[in-house]
Amino acid sequence: MAKMEVRNEALRAATKEKIHSAATVLFARKGLAGTGVQEIADMADVNVGMLYRYYKTKDDIFSALVEKAMTDMKAFGTIAKSGIPPVDLIKITARTLIENIEKDDEYALFQKLLSRAADDIPDSLPQMAAALLEFVNDLQDKFARLIEQGQNDGTFRQGCAKGMASMFLAVIQGLCAWKLANKDRYASPSPAMLTAFLLKEEYNLYD
Numbered sequence: 740m741a742k743m744e745v746r747n748e749a750l751r752a753a754t755k756e757k758i759h760s761a762a763t764v765l766f767a768r769k770g771l772a773g774t775g776v777q778e779i780a781d782m783a784d785v786n787v788g789m790l791y792r793y794y795k796t797k798d799d800i801f802s803a804l805v806e807k808a809m810t811d812m813k814a815f816g817t818i819a820k821s822g823i824p825p826v827d828l829i830k831i832t833a834r835t836l837i838e839n840i841e842k843d844d845e846y847a848l849f850q851k852l853l854s855r856a857a858d859d860i861p862d863s864l865p866q867m868a869a870a871l872l873e874f875v876n877d878l879q880d881k882f883a884r885l886i887e888q889g890q891n892d893g894t895f896r897q898g899c900a901k902g903m904a905s906m907f908l909a910v911i912q913g914l915c916a917w918k919l920a921n922k923d924r925y926a927s928p929s930p931a932m933l934t935a936f937l938l939k940e941e942y943n944l945y946d
Contacts (some may be wrong), residue, residue, distance in 0.1 A: 825889035
């Protein structure tokens with residue numbers, strides 16, 4: 740019985756992951772309003788009845804994906820509290836982001852989904868809209884505080900910390916969009932290029 744339960748749970752998780760993957764692609768490309776439940780089911784290779792066993796509406800799927808995207812990106816906030824020096828933390832972040840973008844389209848699609856979510860969230864989900872806005876502002880504030888710490892210890896270039904944080908995040912969004920548009924022709928910058936405008940030259944060295 741225990742083996743059967745484990746197997747069933749694995750099947751449910753696999754089906755849910757297929758729905759998530761299909762919905763991520765479609766929402767990122769077409770938005771919430773432009774995507775139909777049947778399209779998601781077809782791309783996920785499940786029937787609509789099966790999809791409705793997991794989610795009552797496509798809004799519920801969209802909500803789950805936005806929440807997942809925010810949860811994944813909140814990992815930065817956890818690392819930021821670890822006591823790692825700002826210069827090392829921004830290098831780790833830059834290297835990880837570049838690797839995520841290069842690995843496959845999933846990260847880029849999630850970023851595109853998140854970037855257009857503010858326009859796609861329906862009026863029926865006001866709490867999600869508020870949570871997303873709070874999340875974006877909090878993420879920018881965390882990066883700005885990291886930059887300020889680096890400026891104070893002499894490793895970061897001087898300038899408006901909030902503006903520099905906005906530029907860093909915008910570059911990531913731009914790279915994700917460029918990756919999705921150019922596919923195999925996409926070429927990532929090095930992590931050092933990504934942090935060149937943030938770190939003083941003598942500290943912008945990678946192993």
